[in-house]
Amino acid sequence: xxxxxxxxxxxxxxxxxxxxxxxxxxxxxxxxxxxxxxxxxxxxxxxxxxxxxxxxxxxxxxxxxxxxxxxxxxxxxxxxxxxxxxxxxxxxxxxxxxxxxxxxxxxxxxxxxxxxxxxxxxxxxxxxxxxxxxxxxxxxxxxxxxxxxxxxxxxxxxxxxxxxxxxxxxx
Numbered sequence: 001x002x003x004x005x006x007x008x009x010x011x012x013x014x015x016x017x018x019x020x021x022x023x024x025x026x027x028x029x030x031x032x033x034x035x036x037x038x039x040x041x042x043x044x045x046x047x048x049x050x051x052x053x054x055x056x057x058x059x060x061x062x063x064x065x066x067x068x069x070x071x072x073x074x075x076x077x078x079x080x081x082x083x084x085x086x087x088x089x090x091x092x093x094x095x096x097x098x099x100x101x102x103x104x105x106x107x108x109x110x111x112x113x114x115x116x117x118x119x120x121x122x123x124x125x126x127x128x129x130x131x132x133x134x135x136x137x138x139x140x141x142x143x144x145x146x147x148x149x150x151x152x153x154x155x156x157x158x159x160x161x162x163x164x165x166x167x168x169x170x171x
Contacts, residue, residue: 002070002102004061004109007052011062011069012045018069018094029092030072032060059113063093063106070097073106075113079123085150087125087157088114091133103136111140115162122162128154 019039022028032052038044052060057078063071071093076083089110093103107124114122124142126133134156138144142158149155 002063002065002105004073004106005064007049007060007062009042009046009049011064011067012042014064014067014069015045015062016040018071021094021096022092028072029090030060030074031062031092032058032072032074059110061106061110063097063102070094070102071106073110075110075117077117077119083123085125087123088119089122089124091136098132103133104139107136107140111160111162120162122160124158124160125155126158127152128156130156134158 016039019028032055033039033048037048037051039048052058057076059075059077061073061075062069063073071091073089073091076086076088076090079088089107091103091107091110111122124137126137128147137156137158137160141160143160145157145159147154147156
């Protein structure tokens, strides 16, 4: 059974295995991996995991099952310039774990976390040609706003309205 977990150094080999499956140069949405991150060595991986887990503005989660990393998902808390371009949530599933509903499952859970943070409207963006991600976003209530040209090519922009938890007055 899959679970969302915080990034952890004890899954270094499992994460490297997932990373290798994506292949050189492929973008791995949801992991927060920057071009400057060195993740092959234990020290570099530890520094990267520390950066992810100490980020007060983004919640990073790995999709794990039986000590295997299946994907990653990130929730950006603030509507800043980066979120206006990339969206509140980014996610990716390793190629051999796709078509199992993992992205829909993880996205639903991250939307719950967004609600808890008081975010009432979530922007999720995917590449125009990424039909699987578009279907995933639509499955959880995403409404297409528009297709916009970006530095990485055309991107679909979806908004998801979140109902806020009901506040009960103290008795």
